[in-house]
Amino acid sequence: MADESVLTPQSRDFPRWYQDVVAKAEMADNGPVRGTMVIRPYGYAIWERMQAAVDARIKATGAKNAYFPLFIPESYLAREAEHVEGFSPELAVVTHAGGEQLAEPIVVRPTSETVIGEFMAKWIQSYRDLPLLLNQWANVVRWELRPRLFLRSSEFLWQEGHTAHASYDDAAAYARRIHLEVYHDFLEKVLALPCLLGIKPPSERFAGAINTTTAEAMMKDGKALQMATSHELGQNFARAFDIFFQNEAGQAELAHTTSWGASTRMVGGLIMAHGDDRGLVVPPEVAPVQVVVVTVRDAEDLSRVAHELVGQLNAADVRAELDRGRGSFGRRVTDWEIKGLPLRVEVGPRDLAEGRVSLVRRDTAEKSSVALNEVATRARELLAECQRDLYDAALARREAKTADVTSVAEALDAAQEGFARLAWDLVNGEGEATLKKGAITVRCLQRADGTIPDSETEPDLVAFVAKSY
RNA sequence: CGGGAAGUAGCGCAGCUUGGUUAGCGCGCCUGGUUUGGGACCAGGAGGCCGCGGGUUCGAAUCCCGCCUUCCCGACCA
Structure with a gap:
């Protein structure tokens, strides 16, 4: 018994190791319905510590917590074309309730831009009401095709922030601030997780966003995991939900909105980034018991x-x-x-x-x-x-598993077990499609100096490509 | 959702090919005792709608059909 390891070693079968850890560390169990997850007390205690650390940072930026309903009229989703297109395939829809068929189907929220947009429109009258900075801790449901505990469950827990601003610049600056002061700071200082910060290429953007900023971490098997994202929604949702305000000159203007979220997936990231053959390794800052x-x-x-x-x-x-x-x-x-x-x-x-x-x-x-x-x-x-x-x-x-390459072919090879870094110009367009055939995607785009670009059209951007969860 | 594998005690598995009456094993669990410097040992014991539903049959864990769930590789995604 002593020479038989308790867990499947990472090197033998990483996915199996992950499952073993989740089970034996008493983190979570599968629920009875496909893709659902029972978070056990120990897993939940870790999540609670993550919540507390993230929540404090969110509040420090001025956002306030609120709560919006789980049920959303199906028609709301349809108001933003890209949004509905992106989310339709993974919606859970209630068609019957109270023993009767519903006149309008109700969607179980996959994310709350739509309901919150509806209420922002009611609450915002004047430029004096802006910025409106909201956050909620909630569960959301997305009918994913390949569920995995913590990484992709049908129902998951997260925080979703939603803000409205008077100008594009203010919205963009706030989304960036959240990314740096909330997510990056938390991931680095609390989860002890170095992350690549950058923007998503258009193909990987949130449905309905004009720009998505991401924090990508590397797991021990060399795959990438998106830990948190912040989205600039431009005026897309403001237009769909009539979020107008009167400016100082008395004219009606459309607000600019943002949304940003981090989920229980981070627990999975914690496991796969620090865990070893003897089990989980919890950084002291998040450890319920140190x-x-x-x-x-x-x-x-x-x-x-x-x-x-x-x-x-x-x-x-x-x-x-x-x-x-x-x-x-x-x-x-x-x-x-x-x-x-x-x-x-x-x-x-x-x-x-x-x-x-x-x-x-x-x-x-x-x-x-x-x-x-x-x-x-x-x-x-x-x-x-x-x-x-x-x-x-x-x-x-x-760093040991990140390779600098100069062609898509080399990237395809290097990204089998790590990140590949190459010029975005080489990947943009056909290169992205080629990589995708090898299950490799662009995780994020950075400037040459490692800072976050404002747009994917900036010159000389660097792309990090990898397999991902 | 496509391709592959699998569901038998809490966990890991055998039994299924070739249907046959009390369904086994290891770990864990319970009781008692001895132990405790890196997953201890002995003795006794409890625990099963064999994933669910239907079919074939005198008889189904075993054969057939449908469904559900899990895992892996993709496509989808936090």
Whole structure:
């Protein structure tokens, strides 16, 4: 048993490894209806920490939370031509309710631009009402053809921000601000996930948007995962929902809107970006429990010390818990490793005789001996190091698996197991179609200096292409 | 939605080709005991609409049809 690994190794079968982790770390289960997901307490605790971190950042930009209905009249979707075309294939539609056929079918929201647009039109009269900055935390439903837990479920949880502005510039600047100050900051600092920031080519844009900014992360198998997107909607939705305001001169003007979202998919990204053959690796910032204190055996003196250490750690603002698992030491340790707890304190008689305990990092498996009165201080240092190292390691992995190429043919080859970087001019048009045959898409476009372009028509843009989830 | 694989105890699987009466195994679970410095061991025990529905048959986990669900590769997408 000891030599048989608990999980399918990543190198043997990455998708299988992913499923094993989701199941064995008690993150989620499949629901009874195709593509639905039961998020288990541990998975949900991680999601709650993500929510809290994202929500605080959203509020810092001035947006306020609200809640709009799950049910949307089907006719709303149809008001924006591209939007309805993009979403129709994946809609869940209610045709019967209360025992009768409905006069107008009701759509279960796949996203809320339409209902929110309708209410923005009611609420906005004057330029003084702008910008209107809204966000909601909600579930949405998209009937995807190939569901996978967290990455693509029929129903998923997310936040969707919707804003209306008096000018194009203000809208574009706000969408960009959300991307940098909310998503990028969160992904980097909390999830320890380096992301490529850039715009989507027209083929990958949100249905109804004039510009989409994305944050793309690399998973350990070299595939890309879109972690968050911000859209400039121009006046498309304002036109469809009559979001007019009176300007200072007293004339009616159409507002400019934005929308932006990040979902439970980020949990999947967290798993695949940091996890290893021993299980999940949760960065300290998102870890519901950062430190677990484990006694090596069930003895009263050990338990007492363990208990005291948890108190000390909590007092030092470290989220620590006492291990209440049963069974052998090895079993309990393995269970915590599968769940990816950042740091483990081991309390054993040999160490304790010298007034010390062992601290073990989940990410590197490094073990260090620490005096009892220094545990909290040392734990905080190690957690901070771990958070940094996870980011650095992810960045190093991405760079090692990103190849500069000079033709579509080379890109096709390089993107089999990583990202390929090449001139957008080489890809634009036919190149994109060629790549697509190899299941490779343009993940994002950047300027040569790595900054986010305003439009795909800027000269000398760089395209990152990859396989994606 | 196209191509492939699969659904038997909580998990992993055998049994199905060649239908036959009490459906097995490992892990997990429960009870008792010994253990606990990297998935412990012994003894006893519980647990099954064999995915769902229909058909063939004296008889179906096994053969046939339909559906549902899961996984993989695509197309669609957060």
